[in-house]
């Protein structure tokens with residue numbers, strides 16, 4: 001990369017400078033997302049310990065402390081669900097249903113096909129999938145409500161055949177759960193909903209409490225407290241992956257629209273003060289237009305405070321060419337990657353992407369399309385964990401069991417190979433188990 005300029009804190013929150021002048025520690029902060037996960041470790045440890053020791057009473061105390069709500073019960077009743085649904089407009093419910101239908105179709109298409117092959121004559125090899133028994137979905141509810149996350153977590157679980165799907169989500173200050181969240185619970189076929197959020201909800205699902213059953217696997221996104229708690233309870237329950245504060249990295253050139261690009265930066269920044277939006281572009285002129293747009297669009301933003309905080313650690317970078325954009329993106333490993341470039345270059349750029357949770361290609365593929373309704377999953381790894389994990393999908397709820405049906409002829413076809421390898425490993429009874437069948 002010859003020319004590599006980082007803009008930060010221009011127009012009140014960014015200044016433009018060359019990367020070579022930019023402190024390495026700042027770049028490191030961007031890559032490590034400001035160490036936001038490690039900072040909350042001790043707080044989360046204390047919450048996990050308290051829930052393990054005190055169960056429901058700890059959960060209720062945290063609801064009062066963090067969510068400012070005094071709850072008498074954690075389980076959402078069927079009446080609460082029915083009342084919530086009847087309070088909603090049929091139009092809103094039909095949008096929720098449309099999103100659910102698209103999500104279901106895509107996740108059904110992800111179901112693995114059963115395999116049966118005759119590898120060697122007389123040896124039939126198969127693979128069948130078995131769903132997990134009980135899964136817990138975390139549905140955020142702190143700075144926004146997330147009915148869409150109910151659909152994104154519970155629908156794939158039910159498509160996979162999970163028999164019991166529970167949801168934990170924080171209650172609002174009046175003790176209720178957002179009615180659209182409860183409508184999503186009904187549409188997705190969730191079995192039970194509990195009013196608890198944050199690290200304490202993760203602890204409850206991992207350890208089990210008097211009210212909340214222990215689950216086999218916890219899935220779903222959340223803020224830094226939720227994400228760190230998931231990473232810490234893995235001895236008790238499997239998790240999907242760290243899915244923390246939202247991120248977008250946009251690769252764009254002069255074919256992109258500065259207005260749309262600025263809107264896309266703000267869309268992910270409004271999730272959380274810890275969210276990160278990054279634009280990487282080969283065009284300095286385009287970068288400057290986006291900065292102007294950002295300054296103007298954020299003035300009208302309803303969640304201005306969150307956006308300002310998120311933009312403080314976000315960045316706009318100009319680099320030499322699209323290859324450098326891709327290199328940077330692969331190093332950053334964004335949760336969402338938007339590619340808005342000359343359509344002739346789209347496929348070439350796409351083919352070089354190695355690390356990204358979900359990719360959105362073209363000027364009319366903004367992240368919110370996938371957040372809600374295109375059908376792909378919006379639960380995706382953050383903080384660079386896309387290097388290790390795939391976004392949530394139907395396979396997260398399935399185990400694969402391999403099967404072999406072997407005839408005498410089949411076994412005789414591999415007999416000498418098994419015996420030779422077993423004896424070389426010094427495992428003579430393995431060899432005998434084969435030989436005895438031909439005595």
Ligand SMILES: NC(=O)c1ccc[n+]([C@@H]2O[C@H](COP(=O)([O-])OP(=O)(O)OC[C@H]3O[C@@H](n4cnc5c(N)ncnc54)[C@H](O)[C@@H]3O)[C@@H](O)[C@H]2O)c1
Nearest residue numbers: 140141142143197198221222223243245246271272379380
């Ligand atoms: N990566 C993904 O797939 C994805 C998808 C959707 C949303 N998200 C992210 O989910 C997050 C939702 O966050 P949210 O805060 O709105 O809701 P949340 O439900 O994740 O967190 C709210 C809970 O955090 C806990 N909490 C808040 N302050 C605390 C403190 N000081 N100490 C201990 N616990 C505390 C409380 O228990 C509260 O109930 C956002 O960061 C958003 O970007 C990520």
Ligand SMILES: N[C@H](CO)Cc1c[nH]c[nH+]1
Nearest residue numbers: 146148245246247371378
């Ligand atoms: N962008 C989030 C994932 O980081 C998902 C979401 C839900 N609602 C709106 N957006």
Ligand SMILES: [Zn+2]
Nearest residue numbers: 246267268371
């Ligand atoms: Zn979003």
